[in-house]
Amino acid sequence: MLYILKTALELGLLYSLVPMALFLSFRVLDIADLTTDGCFVLGAAVSVQMAAIGQPVLGIPLAMLAGACAGFVTAFLHTRMKVPSILAGIITNTGLYTINLMVMGWSSNVSLLKKSTIYSMFKGLGFLGDWHSAVLTFLIVGAISALLISFLGTRLGLSIRATGDNIDMVRASSINPTFTITVGLCIANAMTALAGAMVGQYQKTVDINSGTGIVVIGLACLIIGETVLGRRTVKKGAIAAIVGSIIYRIIYAVCLYTKVIPVEFLKLLTAAIVALAIAFPALKKMVAFQKAKTSHTSGRRFEAKEGRKDA
Amino acid sequence: MLDIKEISKTFNPGTPDAKQALNKLSLHLDDGDFVTIIGSNGAGKSTLFNAIAGSFYVDEGSVILGGQDITFLEEHKRSRIIGRMFQDPLKGTAPSMTIEENLALAYLRSAEGTSPFSHISGRDKQIFREKLSMLGMGLEDRMKHQVGLLSGGQRQALTLLMATMVTPKLLLLDEHTAALDPATADKVIELTRDIVGRNHITCLMITHNMKQALEIGNRTFLMADGNIVYDVKGEERKGLTVEDLLERFKAGTGKAMDNDRILLS
Numbered sequence: 001m002l003y004i005l006k007t008a009l010e011l012g013l014l015y016s017l018v019p020m021a022l023f024l025s026f027r028v029l030d031i032a033d034l035t036t037d038g039c040f041v042l043g044a045a046v047s048v049q050m051a052a053i054g055q056p057v058l059g060i061p062l063a064m065l066a067g068a069c070a071g072f073v074t075a076f077l078h079t080r081m082k083v084p085s086i087l088a089g090i091i092t093n094t095g096l097y098t099i100n101l102m103v104m105g106w107s108s109n110v111s112l113l114k115k116s117t118i119y120s121m122f123k124g125l126g127f128l129g130d131w132h133s134a135v136l137t138f139l140i141v142g143a144i145s146a147l148l149i150s151f152l153g154t155r156l157g158l159s160i161r162a163t164g165d166n167i168d169m170v171r172a173s174s175i176n177p178t179f180t181i182t183v184g185l186c187i188a189n190a191m192t193a194l195a196g197a198m199v200g201q202y203q204k205t206v207d208i209n210s211g212t213g214i215v216v217i218g219l220a221c222l223i224i225g226e227t228v229l230g231r232r233t234v235k236k237g238a239i240a241a242i243v244g245s246i247i248y249r250i251i252y253a254v255c256l257y258t259k260v261i262p263v264e265f266l267k268l269l270t271a272a273i274v275a276l277a278i279a280f281p282a283l284k285k286m287v288a289f290q291k292a293k294t295s296h297t298s299g300r301r302f303e304a305k306e307g308r309k310d311a
Numbered sequence: 312m313l314d315i316k317e318i319s320k321t322f323n324p325g326t327p328d329a330k331q332a333l334n335k336l337s338l339h340l341d342d343g344d345f346v347t348i349i350g351s352n353g354a355g356k357s358t359l360f361n362a363i364a365g366s367f368y369v370d371e372g373s374v375i376l377g378g379q380d381i382t383f384l385e386e387h388k389r390s391r392i393i394g395r396m397f398q399d400p401l402k403g404t405a406p407s408m409t410i411e412e413n414l415a416l417a418y419l420r421s422a423e424g425t426s427p428f429s430h431i432s433g434r435d436k437q438i439f440r441e442k443l444s445m446l447g448m449g450l451e452d453r454m455k456h457q458v459g460l461l462s463g464g465q466r467q468a469l470t471l472l473m474a475t476m477v478t479p480k481l482l483l484l485d486e487h488t489a490a491l492d493p494a495t496a497d498k499v500i501e502l503t504r505d506i507v508g509r510n511h512i513t514c515l516m517i518t519h520n521m522k523q524a525l526e527i528g529n530r531t532f533l534m535a536d537g538n539i540v541y542d543v544k545g546e547e548r549k550g551l552t553v554e555d556l557l558e559r560f561k562a563g564t565g566k567a568m569d570n571d572r573i574l575l576s
Contacts, residue, residue: 150430151428153430153431154427154428154429154430155415155419155425155426155427155428155429155430156427156428158408158412158415158416158419159416159419161405161407161408161412162405162408162413162416165405165406165407165408166401166402166404166405166406168397168402168403169402169403169404169405170387171366171386171387171390172364172386172390172395172397172402172403173390173416173417173419173420173473174387174388174390174391174419174420175387175416175419176385176387177387232457
């Protein structure tokens with residue numbers, strides 16, 4: 001049981017930078033950035049290939065750089081070429097499939113056999129025993145989230161937040177939305193790629209399809225976290241991403257272990273959770289409207305009856 | 312201060328919907344001029360503001376502000392020297408950010424040279440606090456509150472403060488009190504007068520209140536069909552009544568003023 005929880009914790013932390021990236025693009029910038037799936041694989045591919053040539057540490061920043069480039073392409077298409085943001089992400093994502101295959105040496109699967117990774121190197125320090133993966137991942141994720149929170153309080157960070165909050169105001173207040181959207185998407189995708197880079201070296205393998213559906217899972221994690229912590233402030237949002245990601249992996253592990261829900265159903269369930277959570281305000285409105293309508297018409301029916309009596 | 316030379320703008324040119332919103336409009340403002348603008352629906356008042364602020368580029372003519380030709384300067388660069396307020400109180404502030412953070416954004420305009428990675432400093436906060444206390448709304452004690460929690464009037468007062476945080480060369484006010492209740496509108500007008508007067512800001516204000524148009528500022532434009540049909544200031548303006556203005560409008564355009572909001576107010 002402890003082993004299952006440990007694995008869930010590790011995976012939750014490893015993948016938590018995806019919901020955090022979505023927090024930046026989807027919540028802060030208000031852009032649904034679908035570059036995520038391909039960008040995740042890109043990060044994994046770069047990091048695994050670097051580890052394969054004996055540079056696992058260098059592989060991490062390079063993966064982030066590659067992710068930032070992918071984000072830049074999406075941002076360029078969206079801001080300069082006026083491609084709708086969702087389509088811009090899908091276009092980049094499609095193109096990335098080929099780029100990822102190229103990075104992986106035109107093979108759909110690359111494994112690291114007996115190569116050192118950041119995890120094996122950290123284990124080599126030898127004082128954390130079985131928990132070394134969780135600790136290293138926690139250190140990286142903790143540092144990234146602290147940097148992100150601090151960054152969103154700087155002048156540039158405030159400008160990025162305002163861009164997602166009120167674009168009219170931004171245009172009238174000397175901030176260039178093209179610039180802030182570009183910076184925001186580059187950072188978000190660098191974080192997604194970092195998640196991929198860590199997962200790749202942790203699992204010692206990368207598969208061309210390992211990113212499929214990651215964006216929806218990431219959103220589900222973010223929504224779960226926000227439900228637990230609330231989404232009032234930037235700090236809460238970033239932490240919600242981590243907490244949500246861990247909870248999601250625990251649910252996943254429980255399903256896998258107890259077979260309450262067959263694991264094959266998990267993606268469908270995830271999609272349903274995301275759809276419901278995002279649809280929630282609309283559903284609430286619909287219910288309220290129906291209620292008002294029913295009480296109104298029943299009132300009228302009553303009046304009509306009364307009227308007939310008078311006559 | 313502001314020199315506009317024969318600017319024109321046609322929307323949807325070459326289509327049945329073509330509409331000439333500005334028609335070879337020229338104007339000159341002196342330093343410290345406070346001009347009120349009134350006109351019919353579709354006279355080109357807001358279009359004039361958009362042309363000055365750079366929401367679009369004009370088809371012809373030039374816009375020169377403080378000696379600098381800004382005709383083809385991008386909107387976000389112009390907004391360093393031009394403050395702007397809209398009718399909708401929701402347009403000027405970021406609702407999910409705090410009062411302090413909103414003011415910090417407005418303060419960015421003066422931040423040339425400071426690092427984009429710097430945080431709001433204690434000195435900045437002190438300045439914000441002082442400026443907020445001038446509004447007399449108690450907002451200085453709510454700096455960590457989200458702006459979305461404020462009333463429309465408070466938000467509009469805050470927007471005014473933000474637009475003038477770093478004294479702009481030109482302030483554009485587009486019916487900025489029209490969406491407020493009368494008491495709050497008066498308060499915001501009072502603040503506007505105060506801040507504009509104290510900082511000697513050159514200002515253009517669109518209004519639908521003719522009485523207000525004559526009371527506030529030192530000059531009044533009447534606009535119709537994409538041009539200024541009547542420009543009055545000084546002694547001539549002092550003796551003017553609302554009836555005179557309507558008369559002038561008819562003389563200038565050959566038809567009666569048709570602005571539903573003016574007729575109602």
